Amino acid sequence: MMRILILMCCFVAGGTNRVITTCTAEACLTLHLEEKHFEKALEDCVNTGGNLVTMRNENELQSIKSVLSAAEEHNIRNSKVWIGLELLKSNCTDFTKELRGFRWTSEPTDSKYSNWNKKPLSTCTEKRCVSISLEDGLGWSDGSCRERAFYICKFRFKGMCKPIVLEKTSSVTYNVPFLDEPLNPNERLAMLPHGTWAEIQCGRSENAEYFAPVCNNINGNFGWTNSERVCARNRSCKRKNGGCDHFCFDTPGEGVRCKCREHYYLMDDNVSCALKNNCESSPCESKCIPTATGFSCTCAEGFHLAEDKVSCVDINECQQHTCGEHRCQNTPGSYFCECKPGFRLVAGKCEDVDECTEPRCQQGCLNSQGSFSCYCHAGYSSSLNDSRTCVDIDECIQRPCEDICLNTLGSFKCSCRENFILARNGISCVPVPTEKPQSTQSPDNREAFITKLGHLPVTFGPTTIKTPALNNTNSKTDSSKRKESFLESYWILVCVLGSVIPLIAIIVLMSVFVTYRLKSSRKAALKNATADNYCWVSSGLDKVQKKSSIQLND
Structure with a gap:
């Protein structure tokens, strides 16, 4: 990089x-x-x-x-x-x-x-x-x-130039090609692009000199044109090394003189030093990089330097399992992957294709690595000829209804013959209820008894109370309504018992009175009878005495 x-x-x-x-x-x-x-x-x-x-x-x-x-x-x-x-x-x-x-x-x-x-x-x-x-x-x-x-x-830009070094008594203004206005003297760039021209004033007196050097390509390196004459007499090695890149020497009457280190040469501006191009006759197969002591060879991307440090050898990226489980094809300096079905090449790598983002299945789609599968909703099944297509299941074949079955898309519907209606389970059939519903045996004997009482007229004093009939046909009545009906029946039962108990008491009293009168009549009849009316009744002792006398005579 x-x-x-x-x-x-x-x-x-x-x-x-x-x-x-x-x-x-x-x-x-x-x-x-x-x-x-x-x-x-x-x-x-x-x-x-x-x-x-x-x-x-x-x-x-x-x-x-x-x-x-x-x-x-x-x-x-x-x-x-x-x-x-x-x-x-x-x-x-x-x-x-x-x-x-x-x-x-x-x-x-x-x-x-x-x-x-x-x-x-x-x-x-x-x-x-x-x-x-x-x-x-x-x-x-x-x-x-x-x-x-x-x-x-x-x-x-093709290249860049360093700023011009001047004494305090001199000034410079730069005009860069991409700005409409020149840079302010107090605003500097460390490098100036090719095409920049400078306005230089050497000295502040009436004898001041003016120069307009340009940043340009000079023998393969970029520097300022005519810079060797730019305020040379006013420069000094004591200030910013006289503008020299490497070594600076003060020359009496001529200003400063610059010199470069080994393996570098002085450019035409007499202040800049450039590295000698040692790669002009290098044996490098690919690239040559000049160094301070010579050069070094490098290779392009996808290659590495051979043992001779000059030649380049291709890198086999496929040996590094770059494509993973997919097939890899090596090429000079590069490679490419051949993706398996269900994958596609993205930025040199094989990535799974989400087939479910496309209309592949008629109903449900489930993506998987390198593939996908279709499924059908409830009431449908996959077609024998095409697993992506869903066909309706005829549930009526299994006879789910008690009477009549009608198949629909993804489901079915039950119905009943005349005089029958569909039960709450949606499958069974029950008779149509008549206007006078017959009472049926309820699991709750107390509720059945109250229901029967509700159909009878009850008299209590001069008022006749007729209880409303309870509806026992609906076994799933709301709990609050059942409680209210039970309380109503309970009070009716109290009223009935309040009328029956006095009646039973009267009947008992009348029975006791009649029995008492009969007993009194018998006692009166026995009291009125006289002695003349009595008859002798043997007590059985005479028979015993008579039997004893007979035995003695014998």
């Missing part, structure tokens, strides 16, 4: 626009703190020679983070910032790709790197644009391109 050094930030105010600029070794970024539509932000970046910022790798992410972090004092942590990623109206969201069908507004339009904060909207008819924020950790979020947000422009 290429290491990027964030060099310096400056704040530029111009009219109502606020711009925060950061330059790296490769490019400059400008954060515009003015909310605009996506198209207007893109247009502004292009018109100044740049483009909306991209985030194709981790290095670019860190560069953007540095720009936003430098602007936190402006309370932008929760603010949305446009980046150059969009989904055109004619394209559809594609979740099998890293960019989900989106593309960058500058070349290359595609990349394998992504940093989605949330799943983008699935659409084929709406243009969508991507924004980031520090609050979301610079994660990507899609939204309507008509919304307003801050934006970051990126300006790529």
